[in-house]
Amino acid sequence: xxxxxxxxxxxxxxxxxxxxxxxxxxxxxxxxxxxxxxxxxxxxxxxxxxxxxxxxxxxxxxxxxxxxxxxxxxxxxxxxxxxxxxxxxxxxxxxxxxxxxxxxxxxxxxxxxxxxxxxxxxxxxxxxxxxxxxxxxxxxxxxxxxxxxxxxxxxxxxxxxxxxxxxxxxxxxxxxxxxxxxxxxxxxxxxxxxxxxxxxxxxxxxxxxxxxxxxxxxxxxxxxxxxxxxxxxxxxxxxxxxxxxxxxxxxxxxxxxxxxxxxxxxxxxxxxxxxxxxxxxxxxxxxxxxxxxxxxxxxxxxxxxxxxxxxxxxxxxxxxxxxxxx
Numbered sequence: 113x114x115x116x117x118x119x120x121x122x123x124x125x126x127x128x129x130x131x132x133x134x135x136x137x138x139x140x141x142x143x144x145x146x147x148x149x150x151x152x153x154x155x156x157x158x159x160x161x162x163x164x165x166x167x168x169x170x171x172x173x174x175x176x177x178x179x180x181x182x183x184x185x186x187x188x189x190x191x192x193x194x195x196x197x198x199x200x201x202x203x204x205x206x207x208x209x210x211x212x213x214x215x216x217x218x219x220x221x222x223x224x225x226x227x228x229x230x231x232x233x234x235x236x237x238x239x240x241x242x243x244x245x246x247x248x249x250x251x252x253x254x255x256x257x258x259x260x261x262x263x264x265x266x267x268x269x270x271x272x273x274x275x276x277x278x279x280x281x282x283x284x285x286x287x288x289x290x291x292x293x294x295x296x297x298x299x300x301x302x303x304x305x306x307x308x309x310x311x312x313x314x315x316x317x318x319x320x321x322x323x324x325x326x327x328x329x330x331x332x333x334x335x336x337x338x339x340x341x342x343x344x345x346x347x348x349x350x351x352x353x354x355x356x357x358x359x360x361x362x363x364x365x366x367x368x369x370x371x372x373x374x375x376x377x378x379x380x381x382x383x384x385x386x387x388x389x390x391x392x393x394x395x396x397x398x399x400x401x402x403x404x405x406x407x408x409x410x411x412x413x414x415x416x417x418x419x420x421x422x423x424x425x426x427x428x429x430x431x432x433x434x435x436x437x438x
Contacts, residue, residue: 118269119169121245125273126162128241129155129280132234139230142223145294146214147287148230150207150307154283154314155234157202158276161195165269168192172364182405185364186329192268193325199276200318207311214304221303224295231288238284242277249274264335267365268325279317283310334360334368338400342370345395346408351376351388356411369405370396375413385410 133155140148168191176183221227249270253261262271290306293299334342339360346355358372374392376385389408396403 118248118267118273119166121241121248121273122162122165122269124244125241125277126159126166128237129159129162132230132237133159135230135233139226142226143221144219145221145227145287145291145303146210147290147303147306147310148227150210150310151231151234151283151287153206153210154203154280154310157198158280160202161198161272161276164191164194164198165272169269182363182369183367185367188268188365189325189328192272193322193329195272195276196318196321196325199279199321200315204311204314204318207307207314209311211304211307211309211311214307215301218300218304220298221291221294221300224291227291228288231284231291235281235284235288238277238280242274242281245270245273245277262320263324266328266332266335266362268328271324272321275317275321279313283313286310286313328362331361331363334362334370334400338368338402341399342396342403345399346372346374346392348388348391348395351380351384352392353377354413356413363405366402367405368400368403369407370403371407371409373409373411376410378412 133152136148136152136155139145140152165188168188171191172184172187174184174187249261252265252267252270256264258274262274265271286306286309290303290309293302293306333339339358342360343355343358346352346358352374354375356373356375358370360371361369363369374389376388380388389410392408393406396406
């Protein structure tokens with residue numbers, strides 16, 4: 113994984129979740145709290161999720177092969193999508209089941225100080241993990257809001273860790289609330305209600321993660337700022353006079369494919385056009401270093417053809433347009 117900040121946040125979350133999972137499970141054994149059991153499973157699932165992100169980052173570093181000529185950058189998206197599945201099934205669905213069972217068959221909490229003490233410890237540990245994720249994310253977030261950062265980040269690791277840590281903190285507060293109400297009222301049904309709330313929270317977070325990583329898996333274009341830089345870098349005003357149309361695609365978090373049809377002068381020789389294309393590729397890579405794969409096709413611009421509007425069939429991957437495209 114090229115982003116060291118992302119790795120740091122993942123490792124911090126992994127260490128915190130492993131320690132918290134052990135503490136929560138011990139508290140469950142002593143107290144019988146369903147909230148503590150749900151939270152211990154939640155922490156185990158989160159630990160597995162961070163392990164998946166690390167594995168995905170390692171696999172993404174593999175060199176390109178003839179069978180996979182664009183490399184393995186999307187491995188990170190695949191493993192991030194697996195995280196959402198694990199969070200939904202192991203974390204959310206288990207918590208819903210455990211909460212239902214606790215409400216249906218309530219029993220008194222024993223040794224209440226165990227869950228309360230562990231939850232306070234867990235909140236402190238998760239706060240440090242969440243703080244690390246926020247600190248590392250701010251380096252990449254810039255002036256974007258947190259919602260925009262999560263929705264538009266091309267590297268999936270930090271948004272995943274951020275949402276997991278946020279869910280963990282809110283879940284811990286819900287668990288502490290459920291245990292506290294059960295102690296205050298003497299009715300352990302509140303512990304089950306807290307567990308149900310944790311399950312609903314985890315499922316909602318899992319659905320958000322699944323939607324965002326699905327979009328990355330399908331293939332997203334370059335951001336608006338990167339697109340502007342590429343457009344400015346392509347045209348030199350001499351040989352390359354304009355961009356007729358352009359497509360960009362992230363083939364990995366830090367790998368961008370650029371395909372464009374560019375307008376050249378009708379009197380330019382093949383040697384001049386080849387030199388102009390080479391120069392344009394160099395300018396693109398200088399302006400946007402993650403532009404690793406660049407295809408530029410020269411053509412003669414025609415105002416008559418341009419006036420007809422864009423041809424959707426001319427998009428890369430679509431059927432060949434009728435006649436000669438200009």
